[in-house]
Amino acid sequence: MSKKPPQAAATGLTIRNSTAEFLIFTASAGENGIEVRYENETIWLTQKLMAELFDVERSVITKHLKNIFRDNELDENSVCANFAQTAADGKTYQTRFYNLDAIISVGYRVNSRRATQFRQWATRVLREFSIKGFVLDRKRLENGSFLGEDYFERLLAEIREIRLSERRFYQKVTDIYATSVDYNKDAPTTREFFAKVQNKLHYAIHGHTAAELIKQRADSRQDHMGLTSWENAPEGKILKTDVTVAKNYLTADELDSLGRIVNAYLDLAEDRAKRKIPMTMEDWAKRLDLFIEFNDRDILDNPGKISAQLAKDHAFSEFEKYRIIQDRLFESDFDKEVKALATAAEQVDDLAELQRIAEASKGRKKGGRYD
Incomplete structure (x- = not known):
């Protein structure tokens, strides 16, 4: 199954995964690009896309793939994989893809110049992935192809x-x-x-x-x-x-x-x-x-x-x-409380002493007046 970009939660943020699922191969300015899949550290194309890439009929691609597998040039199970793909009718189908080894092998049989261009491009892309961990298709990024409306x-x-x-x-x-x-x-x-x-x-x-x-x-x-x-x-x-x-x-x-x-x-x-x-x-x-x-x-x-x-x-x-x-x-809160209580106690003692002195003084005054 193909990897899906993480979707935003209701209150979250959509972040595009760094390993871009699709990249665009364009050999020269002005030509239509070929949408290429990146998965499991290699490049993948369907037979239909290979036909577009090398400008031949799909039947030609099918014939060469059969010959490649028949001659044991490549192991079919090692270079093929099924990925879910959404078709024009909106439905999802399991589609057979072929990796870079198969693409290059076919290319050298039908259009060696184009195969060389594609191999050079793919090598650069894979190198970027291995060094940086990601590749971005700037053209598609700039026109918002990767981003949702909100x-x-x-x-x-x-x-x-x-x-x-x-x-x-x-x-x-x-x-x-x-x-x-x-x-x-x-x-x-x-x-x-x-x-x-x-x-x-x-x-x-x-x-x-x-x-x-x-x-x-x-x-x-x-x-x-x-x-x-x-x-x-x-x-x-x-x-x-x-x-x-x-x-x-x-x-x-x-x-x-x-x-x-x-x-x-x-x-x-x-x-x-x-x-x-x-x-x-x-x-x-x-x-x-x-x-x-x-x-x-x-x-x-x-x-x-x-x-x-x-x-x-x-x-x-x-x-x-x-x-x-x-x-x-350091004085902890407990230390401060104890200190405060001690201070308060001292103040109470001082107040009691003052009251005692005042009472004694008052008595002396009374004694002086009545004697």
């Missing part, structure tokens, strides 16, 4: 929800990336983007990667160990989990700058959706660098000088030193 309305709603969410800044950027029309969480492009986005944003703001920032600012001798925010701030204790979050060390100005870059990224996403311009994974990956550059910030072009593990080890080491100081200075 795709952009749902996309706008998704972007606005991302803007309002409480997720971290860099997570909002990855959420926008995930709205790409060709989004695939397993694509190499995605893995690279997710791995670099946090460091790119940090570097743009203060010139350090996240790991470098933690190594530089995690200091047990500083107030709050150098942190400007933590999970239980401002009154609660700093926890071990707080000290390895780079954002927790940013100043107010740095947080403001980071917020402005991310908001501009969100503004672009919303504007593109309103103008019904689809964005791919590569588009969003490139746009991040363009935004950073547009804001006159430096673009990170190296993995940094400090590893994530080294930064983590340093932060934990400083935390163990700071924990002693924190425990000595």
Whole structure:
């Protein structure tokens, strides 16, 4: 059975799977394209499409395929597969397709020049899939062939929800990336983007990667160990989990700058959706660098000088030193309540003493008046 593009849930977003089901082969400008199926890491065509591709009658294709299988040039079971296909009458039928090996074998028998053109095109397409994890037919993407009528309305709603969410800044950027029309969480492009986005944003703001920032600012001798925010701030204790979050060390100005870059990224996403311009994974990956550059910030072009593990080890080491100081200075809610009660008790004792003194003074005055 063929793979279907994921359909949108009632409140969700339709995202086109990165392994495009159909691509268009066009050898030269102006000619009609041949719709080619991509499935199971190869290219597939029906006999009818092969006839169109090589400009011969279908009977010619049938004859050559029979000869190829009869001569054991190819194993029929290895190069054929049935896929569900919707016909002009709207009904779905099981249709026999032939893979690239069969297509090329037929091509060299009937039209070697055309077969060579197709082989070169198919080789390029398959190479793109193996390297990037996806191939997009730009022509069909631009005219909306892959997108439903309400795709952009749902996309706008998704972007606005991302803007309002409480997720971290860099997570909002990855959420926008995930709205790409060709989004695939397993694509190499995605893995690279997710791995670099946090460091790119940090570097743009203060010139350090996240790991470098933690190594530089995690200091047990500083107030709050150098942190400007933590999970239980401002009154609660700093926890071990707080000290390895780079954002927790940013100043107010740095947080403001980071917020402005991310908001501009969100503004672009919303504007593109309103103008019904689809964005791919590569588009969003490139746009991040363009935004950073547009804001006159430096673009990170190296993995940094400090590893994530080294930064983590340093932060934990400083935390163990700071924990002693924190425990000595920290007042829990219970401690505060006990202190408040003690203060209140002292005030009661003081009040009782004042009343006793006042009564004694009053007695002395009375005694003086009647004596």
